[in-house]
């Protein structure tokens with residue numbers, strides 16, 4: 001059981017500070033991401049070569065990123081939540097006037 005994970009909160013019922021924070025961040029992120037309709041803009045994606053070696057063209061990496069777009073957006077929102085809390089800030093400060 002790993003603390004600080006939403007899965008631990010949901011699947012194991014842990015209510016420690018870290019797991020509760022992970023859950024709160026996810027609830028907030030899922031709510032906020034509904035207002036993030038613009039597609040992710042990712043530039044400068046490079047090809048990759050595994051040690052095998054297998055060549056992965058940038059277009060394939062882009063397709064993989066597009067498939068994961070929603071979870072990347074939620075993850076980004078969760079990071080914002082944690083950083084705002086860490087700095088003792090108010091989540092309302094994340095909203096532009």
Ligand SMILES: [Zn+2]
Nearest residue numbers: 003014016019
């Ligand atoms: Zn926990």
